[in-house]
Amino acid sequence: MESAFEIIAEPNRRAILGLLVLSEQSVGEIERRLRMSQPAVSKHLRVLRDAGFVEATVDAQRRLYRLKPERLREVDTWLAQFRRFWSAHVDALERYLDRVDPNPAKEASPAKKQKSARPKRRTNKGERK
Amino acid sequence: MESAFEIIAEPNRRAILGLLVLSEQSVGEIERRLRMSQPAVSKHLRVLRDAGFVEATVDAQRRLYRLKPERLREVDTWLAQFRRFWSAHVDALERYLDRVDPNPAKEASPAKKQKSARPKRRTNKGERK
DNA sequence: CACGTATATACCATATAGAGTATATACAAA
DNA sequence: TTTGTATATACTCTATATGGTATATACGTG
Numbered sequence: 001m002e003s004a005f006e007i008i009a010e011p012n013r014r015a016i017l018g019l020l021v022l023s024e025q026s027v028g029e030i031e032r033r034l035r036m037s038q039p040a041v042s043k044h045l046r047v048l049r050d051a052g053f054v055e056a057t058v059d060a061q062r063r064l065y066r067l068k069p070e071r072l073r074e075v076d077t078w079l080a081q082f083r084r085f086w087s088a089h090v091d092a093l094e095r096y097l098d099r100v101d102p103n104p105a106k107e108a109s110p111a112k113k114q115k116s117a118r119p120k121r122r123t124n125k126g127e128r129k
Numbered sequence: 130m131e132s133a134f135e136i137i138a139e140p141n142r143r144a145i146l147g148l149l150v151l152s153e154q155s156v157g158e159i160e161r162r163l164r165m166s167q168p169a170v171s172k173h174l175r176v177l178r179d180a181g182f183v184e185a186t187v188d189a190q191r192r193l194y195r196l197k198p199e200r201l202r203e204v205d206t207w208l209a210q211f212r213r214f215w216s217a218h219v220d221a222l223e224r225y226l227d228r229v230d231p232n233p234a235k236e237a238s239p240a241k242k243q244k245s246a247r248p249k250r251r252t253n254k255g256e257r258k
Numbered sequence: 259c260a261c262g263t264a265t266a267t268a269c270c271a272t273a274t275a276g277a278g279t280a281t282a283t284a285c286a287a288a
Numbered sequence: 289t290t291t292g293t294a295t296a297t298a299c300t301c302t303a304t305a306t307g308g309t310a311t312a313t314a315c316g317t318g
Binding site: 168173176191 | 305306307308309310314315316
């Protein structure tokens with residue numbers, strides 16, 4: 001309930017977020033498009049709202065829900081530490097990683113704002129304890 | 130149990146993955162570093178292994194677990210559709226997004242020197258709400 | 259062989275999430 | 289006001305995940 005990860009663990013909630021990425025939606029629209037019961041939609045939206053993934057505005061009897069990306073960024077941030085594992089090819093993605101995990105012993109890049117220092121990137125081969 | 134999202138919803142499992150990102154670890158090492166009971170570690174590793182997040186090799190009585198990144202990429206892929214929401218700053222990240230989800234929404238950036246021949250995307254078509 | 263270490267697993271108890279059904283609340287239209 | 293629409297919530301039931309304890313299995317060492 002707390003962590004962003006638990007929130008998005010539920011498939012219906014991911015589906016709702018996937019809908020809201022397109023545009024804001026009313027409860028009824030979500031209900032129809034995802035073929036879920038109305039209470040189910042409301043309950044998931046409640047969870048998402050409490051967790052800060054979405055926000056709602058009132059339009060007569062409707063509530064229009066829209067995305068709030070902050071919590072999803074948390075997931076993205078956690079994921080960053082693993083990206084090195086699939087970024088063998090050097091390109092824009094790698095430079096993105098450099099922002100999160102700085103070790104630019106590279107050549108010319110305009111030297112963006114660096115933050116904390118983390119261990120050098122490396123490939124872990126066999127090492128004995 | 131199935132989806133990558135449910136697997137990483139568990140905090141201890143995320144901690145284990147966070148350990149394994151550094152280097153491979155034995156069960157005992159994980160147990161000590163994360164201060165978890167041995168059965169708990171074994172059970173989480175079982176889940177992670179069945180789900181394809183880790184793999185193990187045998188070293189006498191030890192089992193050395195190491196990361197397998199594929200399933201985490203799934204999460205990363207799902208997340209891609211939301212990145213536009215927090216990629217207000219235009220840089221390498223944006224170009225990464227262009228590859229995954231082509232419809233950037235911001236205006237000009239100094240257009241750093243391009244490297245590999247990539248199906249260059251126009252980044253000048255603001256249509257996001 | 260007996261013993262200690264390393265890991266896996268079976269069993270049990272508990273907590274909690276999600277679905278369904280029914281109902282409450284709010285607004286609009288007639 | 290009555291009626292219909294849109295959404296939220298209370299209540300109940302059920303399934304499942306997780307942790308603990310105890311034990312099984314496998315290997316190495318003396």
